Amino acid sequence: MLTWVRITKYVHSCVRLEHEGGTLVVDPGVWSEPEALAGADAVLVTHEHNDHVDLLRLKGLDVPVYAPKSARLPGLDFNGVVAGEEFTAAGFRVTPRGGRHARIYGDRPDCANLGYLVDDRLYHPGDSLHLPDRPVETLLVPLQGSWMKTDEAIDFVRAADPERAFGIHDGQVNERGLSSLNGWLTDECGGRYRWLAPGVSA
Numbered sequence: 001m002l003t004w005v006r007i008t009k010y011v012h013s014c015v016r017l018e019h020e021g022g023t024l025v026v027d028p029g030v031w032s033e034p035e036a037l038a039g040a041d042a043v044l045v046t047h048e049h050n051d052h053v054d055l056l057r058l059k060g061l062d063v064p065v066y067a068p069k070s071a072r073l074p075g076l077d078f079n080g081v082v083a084g085e086e087f088t089a090a091g092f093r094v095t096p097r098g099g100r101h102a103r104i105y106g107d108r109p110d111c112a113n114l115g116y117l118v119d120d121r122l123y124h125p126g127d128s129l130h131l132p133d134r135p136v137e138t139l140l141v142p143l144q145g146s147w148m149k150t151d152e153a154i155d156f157v158r159a160a161d162p163e164r165a166f167g168i169h170d171g172q173v174n175e176r177g178l179s180s181l182n183g184w185l186t187d188e189c190g191g192r193y194r195w196l197a198p199g200v201s202a
Contacts, residue, residue: 007122007138009196010036012051012171015140017118021091026116026124027052031171033198037061041090046126047101047113048072051171064089068096068112083114092118098130102147127169129156136162141193142169143181150184157189166202167195 008016014032017024022041029051037043037057045053045067055076058065066089067073069080081087086095094116101113115125115132123132124140129152132139139162141153157165167185170178178195185193196202 006201007166008036008201009166009168009198011198013046013124013126013140013142013168015124015168016040017090017092017122019091024090024092024118027126028054028057030054042066042092044089044094044116044124045071045073045078046115046124048111049101049127052126066094068099068114070112072111081114093120094118095120097123097132098125098128100128101126102128102145104147123160123162124168125156129153131156131160136160137164138162139165140168141165141185143167143185144173144177145169150181153181154185154188157185157193162192164202165189165193167193170195
């Protein structure tokens, strides 16, 4: 296994993972900073919503992009993946988990959504709270969405029981709301939770 260097959080759900074998970016959406993709060797997309994938940027990037096999990503050449089938991206071992986006409201249609377990150490769930099915060092936990409540985020961290958890999916929350969400997770998750401001690495 290659030595892990760092994880950097960008706006909303975008994270950049770097190690000596390459750079992997997860969910670079339309709100995330262009520099998140600078020097990327591969990209993971959890699902087709534009807060998680910026099609225009990815079309011009010329690196491998991995996304759910049934994702609707017009004009983007990508490698379709399915839950449980391991692959390698930017030198990282990646195992997709889950399968569907969390229910939003009523009978609104959902879409394919895969969480990504990276090197059996870090888990990015996309827009779901599907558990990684094994212990992880680092859990990325959605903080806000039309499809979730704060107590579900807390329960997700408790159920996964990671060594550490970082908040993601926070691009629609103002500063006051973010302070409240981070306070709840800090208080309720046994000292494992931390929020990284955009551009901050751990």
